[in-house]
Amino acid sequence: MKAGGLRTPTRPAGDRPVRQASLREHNLALVLRHVGAAPRPPSRADIAAATGLTRATVSALVDDLIGGRLLTEVDPAPRSGAGRPAVGLVLGANGPAGLGLEINVDYLAACVVDLAGTVRHRVAHRADQRPHSAAEVLTRLADLAGAARAAADADGLILAGAALAVPGLVTADGLVRLAPNLGWRDVDAPGLLSGHPALADLPLTVDNEANLAALGELHAATADAPNFLYISGEIGIGAGIVLHGTLFRGARGWSGELGHVPVRPDGPACRCGSHGCLEQYAGQEAILRAAGLAGYGLAPDAAIVRLTELATARDRDTVEALAGAATALGVAVAGVVNLLDVDTVVLGGVYAPLAPWLRPTVEAELARRVLTASWSPVAVRPSVLGGDAAAVGAAGSVVRAVRDHPARWLAGAPDSSGGGR
Amino acid sequence: MKAGGLRTPTRPAGDRPVRQASLREHNLALVLRHVGAAPRPPSRADIAAATGLTRATVSALVDDLIGGRLLTEVDPAPRSGAGRPAVGLVLGANGPAGLGLEINVDYLAACVVDLAGTVRHRVAHRADQRPHSAAEVLTRLADLAGAARAAADADGLILAGAALAVPGLVTADGLVRLAPNLGWRDVDAPGLLSGHPALADLPLTVDNEANLAALGELHAATADAPNFLYISGEIGIGAGIVLHGTLFRGARGWSGELGHVPVRPDGPACRCGSHGCLEQYAGQEAILRAAGLAGYGLAPDAAIVRLTELATARDRDTVEALAGAATALGVAVAGVVNLLDVDTVVLGGVYAPLAPWLRPTVEAELARRVLTASWSPVAVRPSVLGGDAAAVGAAGSVVRAVRDHPARWLAGAPDSSGGGR
Numbered sequence: 001m002k003a004g005g006l007r008t009p010t011r012p013a014g015d016r017p018v019r020q021a022s023l024r025e026h027n028l029a030l031v032l033r034h035v036g037a038a039p040r041p042p043s044r045a046d047i048a049a050a051t052g053l054t055r056a057t058v059s060a061l062v063d064d065l066i067g068g069r070l071l072t073e074v075d076p077a078p079r080s081g082a083g084r085p086a087v088g089l090v091l092g093a094n095g096p097a098g099l100g101l102e103i104n105v106d107y108l109a110a111c112v113v114d115l116a117g118t119v120r121h122r123v124a125h126r127a128d129q130r131p132h133s134a135a136e137v138l139t140r141l142a143d144l145a146g147a148a149r150a151a152a153d154a155d156g157l158i159l160a161g162a163a164l165a166v167p168g169l170v171t172a173d174g175l176v177r178l179a180p181n182l183g184w185r186d187v188d189a190p191g192l193l194s195g196h197p198a199l200a201d202l203p204l205t206v207d208n209e210a211n212l213a214a215l216g217e218l219h220a221a222t223a224d225a226p227n228f229l230y231i232s233g234e235i236g237i238g239a240g241i242v243l244h245g246t247l248f249r250g251a252r253g254w255s256g257e258l259g260h261v262p263v264r265p266d267g268p269a270c271r272c273g274s275h276g277c278l279e280q281y282a283g284q285e286a287i288l289r290a291a292g293l294a295g296y297g298l299a300p301d302a303a304i305v306r307l308t309e310l311a312t313a314r315d316r317d318t319v320e321a322l323a324g325a326a327t328a329l330g331v332a333v334a335g336v337v338n339l340l341d342v343d344t345v346v347l348g349g350v351y352a353p354l355a356p357w358l359r360p361t362v363e364a365e366l367a368r369r370v371l372t373a374s375w376s377p378v379a380v381r382p383s384v385l386g387g388d389a390a391a392v393g394a395a396g397s398v399v400r401a402v403r404d405h406p407a408r409w410l411a412g413a414p415d416s417s418g419g420g421r
Numbered sequence: 422m423k424a425g426g427l428r429t430p431t432r433p434a435g436d437r438p439v440r441q442a443s444l445r446e447h448n449l450a451l452v453l454r455h456v457g458a459a460p461r462p463p464s465r466a467d468i469a470a471a472t473g474l475t476r477a478t479v480s481a482l483v484d485d486l487i488g489g490r491l492l493t494e495v496d497p498a499p500r501s502g503a504g505r506p507a508v509g510l511v512l513g514a515n516g517p518a519g520l521g522l523e524i525n526v527d528y529l530a531a532c533v534v535d536l537a538g539t540v541r542h543r544v545a546h547r548a549d550q551r552p553h554s555a556a557e558v559l560t561r562l563a564d565l566a567g568a569a570r571a572a573a574d575a576d577g578l579i580l581a582g583a584a585l586a587v588p589g590l591v592t593a594d595g596l597v598r599l600a601p602n603l604g605w606r607d608v609d610a611p612g613l614l615s616g617h618p619a620l621a622d623l624p625l626t627v628d629n630e631a632n633l634a635a636l637g638e639l640h641a642a643t644a645d646a647p648n649f650l651y652i653s654g655e656i657g658i659g660a661g662i663v664l665h666g667t668l669f670r671g672a673r674g675w676s677g678e679l680g681h682v683p684v685r686p687d688g689p690a691c692r693c694g695s696h697g698c699l700e701q702y703a704g705q706e707a708i709l710r711a712a713g714l715a716g717y718g719l720a721p722d723a724a725i726v727r728l729t730e731l732a733t734a735r736d737r738d739t740v741e742a743l744a745g746a747a748t749a750l751g752v753a754v755a756g757v758v759n760l761l762d763v764d765t766v767v768l769g770g771v772y773a774p775l776a777p778w779l780r781p782t783v784e785a786e787l788a789r790r791v792l793t794a795s796w797s798p799v800a801v802r803p804s805v806l807g808g809d810a811a812a813v814g815a816a817g818s819v820v821r822a823v824r825d826h827p828a829r830w831l832a833g834a835p836d837s838s839g840g841g842r
Contacts, residue, residue, distance in 0.1 A: 241760070250761055251648035252793075256760060261755075262755060262790055339679060342672055369681065372599070
């Protein structure tokens with residue numbers, strides 16, 4: 001153990017102005033959090049009672065938050081008792097919003113999420129991205145971003161920033177180190193996107209798509225500090241690991257590469273250079289191939305729809321293909337659960353619509369292979385988000401940052417008369 | 422997200438006495454941490470300079486720590502310059518100590534670790550524990566504990582508590598929920614041990630053996646916030662996961678069951694009820710069986726010594742047995758690294774003496790199967806602790822708690838004239 005780092009000042013609280021400022025920051029976030037979590041629009045008095053802050057302090061904070069469009073007043077619900085009902089407060093529906101962008105192997109997506117977490121606009125472009133260069137893919141994505149941004153502007157929303165989800169390993173400064181299924185290595189996505197007018201003036205972060213989808217799932221969760229493995233089933237398979245309500249990113253930010261967990265050590269070759277990776281058994285293309293649906297030139301989303309139709313009709317090849325994928329998925333996930341002790345597995349991406357057929361087999365493998373399963377079964381459920389969970393999670397991460405740090409937004413925000421930042 | 426929990430008091434610092442007390446607690450730990458990390462015994466003046474505390478404060482804290490035997494004064498090194506050299510301070514070698522206990526499938530161990538982390542006594546009893554009931558095993562362990570305790574008493578050490586390592590899943594209150602290789606289910610180890618005089622008056626905690634061994638490895642580590650997977654190779658295989666310098670215990674404390682990660686889904690049956698678990702390929706008994714060393718009635722430690730002799734002599738069956746185990750280990754660990762993004766794998770238990778033969782194959786599997794390995798290879802190294810790493814880690818966890826919270830110890834500690842608590 002090293003000394004240092006933790007030092008106790010001999011003159012505590014010698015810097016009162018800084019502490020006052022941080023108290024205001026803290027309280028702004030506290031008020032915003034309370035409004036966001038309240039079942040009904042609370043009044044200023046409700047907030048004062050719930051937070052322990054004085055009414056005068058709450059009123060001043062609320063005025064600041066309204067000025068920065070983070071809160072909006074709503075008419076009180078009529079009530080029968082005596083006295084004038086108080087004005088309620090809700091998160092600003094025309095305030096800061098997040099732009100979420102997603103690059104996946106067979107689609108691009110963009111969406112706008114407002115402060116309350118509502119998806120206000122979404123746009124997707126379904127096409128195999130593998131034939132195109134990274135620069136071409138990012139140009140198309142910037143076009144989608146421009147369309148989403150125009151829709152946000154028309155709604156009076158103000159974009160606070162953008163977040164990009166990619167199916168690969170990303171460094172802290174947004175370099176895509178490796179995206180095996182796209183064939184990308186060391187792609188400077190922020191640099192390439194900054195040349196496009198739709199994105200030039202927005203702060204942009206880049207993250208792994210399964211991580212961002214898991215964050216979206218976490219923000220939508222009702223449990224207090226959930227533990228789950230979010231599985232993003234696409235052409236590649238990624239995972240976001242949420243432990244005690246926090247996304248676990250690994251030592252260098254490269255955790256969650258579930259698709260490359262070995263299922264059979266001497267199985268088929270994988271694009272990553274290894275053999276027998278989960279992707280070769282349970283990736284979208286492996287499933288379609290096993291079901292006899294590859295090679296017909298079906299668009300990927302149409303192929304998944306067709307797959308669910310055939311599975312519903314109990315087509316034997318389809319049912320067997322899904323059972324094979326679910327077995328491999330269950331084997332790999334059983335290893336994960338034995339190792340990490342998570343209590344819930346969330347099936348995302350194409351696994352969400354396929355969950356009715358995947359879930360029973362995954363559950364059976366977990367029951368058989370997880371050491372704790374006999375007294376504490378693992379819950380398996382489909383994602384609450386749709387197929388563009390990563391784009392929604394990306395946009396959500398932008399508004400979550402505004403909600404967690406409203407003072408930062410207010411410091412640079414336009415006044416309530418509108419306009420850009 | 423839920424509101425509540427985080428509330429800002431309207432009257433900050435209204436409870437000054439509590440804050441003063443917690444300041445003293447903090448500063449006692451700070452001084453102790455500084456002495457523990459210093460390369461040479463620091464003087465009171467050195468500590469004041471390094472911590473920013475006043476000399477008077479440091480002197481008062483040091484006096485308290487000496488009174489509670491947490492620090493000892495040592496003669497200053499002679500020096501050539503002018504002035505009287507100051508008295509140096511070291512962690513108390515005759516102060517509080519930790520009693521570490523370990524139950525494993527083929528041995529029992531007890532050890533005493535002093536405040537500086539030095540193993541002062543160790544005693545082990547090598548014998549297969551599986552034929553015996555849990556109560557019998559715990560009685561033998563209590564005998565070992567009594568022997569270790571007598572040795573500690575003779576040295577003038579004061580046991581601050583005991584920690585027990587078991588190869589299984591343990592609840593927060595010390596119930597051994599499941600130890601598959603011992604055949605234990607719901608064994609109340611603290612309850613059974615409390616009836617033995619050697620342990621009746623000591624606070625006892627129970628934890629998974631790989632977790633405690635990983636903590637021992639962490640306390641011995643030189644890096645600031647290391648990320649590693651500690652693998653405890655015994656008859657069972659466990660793992661302790663250290664992320665950013667903290668042991669990761671999972672949602673319910675049952676993480677690290679590496680031995681039951683599937684290597685081949687349809688492989689041999691495992692004691693846990695599943696098939697193809699890592700233990701069936703790389704557990705101690707699987708290795709001895711593959712090397713043709715099972716069934717000769719060799720004691721387990723003698724068998725491992727014989728195995729290393731045969732491996733050194735390049736005996737073909739032995740080399741193949743170790744290569745097979747290493748391949749399975751590499752496959753399972755590759756999945757872990759892809760998932761968790763740890764940068765180091767520590768080979769512990771019997772894997773430590775076998776590391777020269779295991780490491781090259783484990784490294785080759787990791788290089789082949791870990792997505793990030795091409796630009797960021799995973800380090801594989803043997804544990805710095807010996808075969809009783811879990812017992813040492815257990816004892817270390819007791820003294821670590823004293824070092825982290827010296828005020829708690831001082832509140833109940835004997836004066837410097839000696840005696841029990």
